[in-house]
Amino acid sequence: MALKKCKECGNEISSDAKVCPHCGKKQPPTKRAKLGCLILLMVILIPLLVVIFQSQKAPKKPTRTTTAPKPKINVTKLKQDIKILTENGLLIRIDPQFNEAFVNSIIWYRLDYQVKENIAITLASYCEAIGEHEKWVEIKDHRSGKKLAKYSVWGFKVY
Ligand SMILES: [Zn+2]
Numbered sequence: 001m002a003l004k005k006c007k008e009c010g011n012e013i014s015s016d017a018k019v020c021p022h023c024g025k026k027q028p029p030t031k032r033a034k035l036g037c038l039i040l041l042m043v044i045l046i047p048l049l050v051v052i053f054q055s056q057k058a059p060k061k062p063t064r065t066t067t068a069p070k071p072k073i074n075v076t077k078l079k080q081d082i083k084i085l086t087e088n089g090l091l092i093r094i095d096p097q098f099n100e101a102f103v104n105s106i107i108w109y110r111l112d113y114q115v116k117e118n119i120a121i122t123l124a125s126y127c128e129a130i131g132e133h134e135k136w137v138e139i140k141d142h143r144s145g146k147k148l149a150k151y152s153v154w155g156f157k158v159y
Pocket of ligand 1: 006007008009010011020021022023024025
């Protein structure tokens with residue numbers, strides 16, 4: 001332990017002493033004590049600054065969009081469309097779990113390509129909404145099970 005002289009009374013005292021044991025005068029902090037304070041301050045301040053810096057940086061990050069937000073499907077409207085198709089005698093049965101729709105092929109063959117495609121889109125949307133699968137459907141003849149058409153993200157195809 002190093003010794004130093006008290007500035008007040010001149011007696012030798014420990015350099016670590018905060019108060020002179022002779023006269024009671026408060027001693028100025030030593031360089032070592034100052035350094036200790038500085039290190040302690042940095043230990044507290046640096047993580048604090050890092051936290052502040054990161055919290056300010058965080059909101060600027062673009063929100064993660066791993067999947068594009070799906071447009072809201074109007075299930076009520078789809079159910080109505082399915083009901084209409086069924087009432088018209090075209091749609092016999094739709095199985096959203098297997099993305100299959102069984103139709104009356106006699107009516108189906110009479111439809112225009114564009115009408116067929118619109119129906120297929122409705123059926124695929126229904127499968128997507130109810131079956132919670134991808135938006136696609138296979139349209140089959142309800143008697144023979146023969147594939148008539150398919151709608152998927154790759155487009156509409158008539159067999
Ligand atoms: Zn003293």
